[in-house]
Amino acid sequence: MSNDYEELRNLLQRYARAADARNVAALRSLFSPDAIIDGARGRMAVAQWLDAMATPSPFQASMHFLGEPLIEFDAAGDAADLDTYAVVYQIADRSGGQQDLTLGIRYLDRVARSASGWRITERVAKTIWTRQEP
């Protein structure tokens, strides 16, 4: 890895791939063990959030399509705030009459450098808008 900016972009893209694959082990590796996640399910420890991600999704597939993060490093350079827009496409099994759902989300991540690379220590996921597709 060439630098911190590239590592942080990589971290977010690995999040997207792991979330879409419902790969809990891969998701776990992106967060510090004591991370806090505050999103659609409320505020909880990462272990609890990972348990929820281990259950089957009601949707057939998803695509976490992330924009470029707005990155602000702390003065010491070992922590940063990331502000990332995302559009999440939740794809229904249309044969069952279910509808697609699209969400506009803003991820506000606190990240810290660890011995094994950057990790998310706190995530606030704000849903800005949702659209139920016809």
Place this chain on the structure above:
Amino acid sequence: MSNDYEELRNLLQRYARAADARNVAALRSLFSPDAIIDGARGRMAVAQWLDAMATPSPFQASMHFLGEPLIEFDAAGDAADLDTYAVVYQIADRSGGQQDLTLGIRYLDRVARSASGWRITERVAKTIWTRQEP
């Protein structure tokens, strides 16, 4: 900031956050004082464009979701052209019967290095497509 590429990505992301917050002071800081903006409202000085941005939006919220810029620096490295695709989600107050609007936009920005960082000196915003959501 590590380098010009990161500063330019940062500039665009700050534009998105400022536009969505209708934060005119933050928007002003991204443009050179004599910048020209050529967009949906026609071609005008940035001061006039900022006046328009200071009026309330007809929409409840927006999300300026920007792609990666295609960046071409001048030989001297103190100016560049940015070509950025964006999808702009304009979210309606649905209780009022208004519909969401989605726009596909191509921002063609001329940027220049100033004493206080990179600034947009000219922006042409081309609307490629629009969709009125059902």
Place this chain on the structure above:
Amino acid sequence: MSNDYEELRNLLQRYARAADARNVAALRSLFSPDAIIDGARGRMAVAQWLDAMATPSPFQASMHFLGEPLIEFDAAGDAADLDTYAVVYQIADRSGGQQDLTLGIRYLDRVARSASGWRITERVAKTIWTRQEP
């Protein structure tokens, strides 16, 4: 160009602009002469794929809106795998009753450094979802 990461992002963004302009010469310059493309039309040599791109699109316009690539370099640094999410907006001539189409695509690209810069040597384009707009 400052570094390989920026060159690879540039390569993908040039792909998007060339695809939307149906500019076959520009598209050709992004691939190695013996590249293989495996997408909606099946698996084929790049020359055959370019022939298909030279025919008029059934749509009036397109926007290849690409996310940030997940980049993994080989140990030697002269080849890499790129995993890129994209949303492709195919815009219809609505006066003709045609409908817009939106596709969620995952581009899995193998790229290699050549004397004239990075080139795509193999592309697998997987359509994750499609939406026929109302």
